[in-house]
Amino acid sequence: AQKVTQAQTEISVVEKEDVTLDCVYETRDTTYYLFWYKQPPSGELVFLIRRNSFDEQNEISGRYSWNFQKSTSSFNFTITASQVVDSAVYFCALSEMDSSYKLIFGSGTRLLVRP
């Protein structure tokens, strides 16, 4: 069965520190999609990235980067030079290649960036 594990419940860092949020997934499929969403204190869910299982190339978007490793079933998210506005709950999610398009979410990691 598919499963997403975010073992870090809460992380606290000081502004400008780098921080990595871990995501480990389980699936029997060879084709799947992985996602990261951000939930700021206001509560909405903000899409950050989608990665398909055939594309293991790491991605960088500004201060954000993602490291996808199929060998360890991990899709980790790094924020470089963190800022207070990065404080949020971050969710990793998995979508398998069935017809439902439903996402399986991890339990989330709460990131607190202190000034």
Place this chain on the structure above:
Amino acid sequence: DADVTQTPRNRITKTGKRIMLECSQTKGHDRMYWYRQDPGLGLRLIYYSFDVKDINKGEISDGYSVSRQAQAKFSLSLESAIPNQTALYFCATSDPGTERGELFFGEGSRLTVL
């Protein structure tokens, strides 16, 4: 205006009351979903719908029902609310033709059952 709109945004009710959460979308997507968020548990799928004639249970459908009144409208009902249904509820849509798997979320409906 938001592409996926949920009403009400906040609701406090009492045990045993019937509650309906409504979701409407202007994205033109066929697929719609209801998720529930609880602290430490992430988001869990309650129901999803491919079109007005296709409703499917998610992992935690007990105690809930849904209605797909039109392509753009998907409502979640709690027939007799209980305190452990206190949670943040999200409606979402997706489009199989374009962004595979990406969900577009509403702003959430916070429900408190006393």
